[in-house]
Amino acid sequence: MKSEQKQEVKQAVLEYIQSHNGVTYVEVEKIFARMGYDWQDNYEMRLPGHDNIVLWSGWSPEAFQIVGDLMHEKAIEPNQTSIFVYLADGKALPFPIAKKIFQYKKPRWLPIVFNAWREDEC
Template sequence: LLDFMKPEFDLKEELLKCIHRYHSNGGATFTDMERNFDRYGYDYHGDCSLVFEAVGGGKPVYFWTGWNKEAFEALAQLVAEGRVQRRYTGPLPYYYEGRGLGLPVIHDIDGIAAGGWLPIGFAITPAGEAELEAA
């Protein structure tokens, strides 16, 4: 009976809906998406990281870590399809949730070369908005 009552979970669509819900707050953070995953019982935990590897020997820039490959790939597909966009959020939304990465925080473009954690969120694009309205 529980399987019958549980709604079908489409990872990309649920990410899109979650990001849309937080759009007016400047976008959804990774912790917002994790709460959404928990709500649906989706096990996003893993050993993957979303990292920008600098060319020319610069240090890596981490966006988030601790998800499985499937979850990161679904989010990357939404960005590649132009349905959502990345946005710098600063660390405060993450600290409010009691989360963050144990790396130096990158606050501006000048800090990227030194590597560390670049706290980002995701916002819906006009294309993503139109798709949700049509559904």
């Protein structure tokens, strides 16, 4: 993907998340599809430091990088959510749910949504 195209997709994802609360990976996939972005592949995003906590799968490394860049830039933030949010979107991962952050022996799914970054008030 050309740098300019990637930037357009990244901007579209950011604008969608800024105007909607609790955006799922499924909703981001719909943005990718609408923009003609080839995001599908066999990679998984795992929680850093927790090899058996899967956040999402079926994307390319470049697609995960778009979301990762937005988090790194503090434009969006991930928040844990209920599996029912994903079931409402019609898609879920085939793993047991990670009920807490823990070093599991087998893969678990930690459902998350994205929201616009907000500074916590102290």
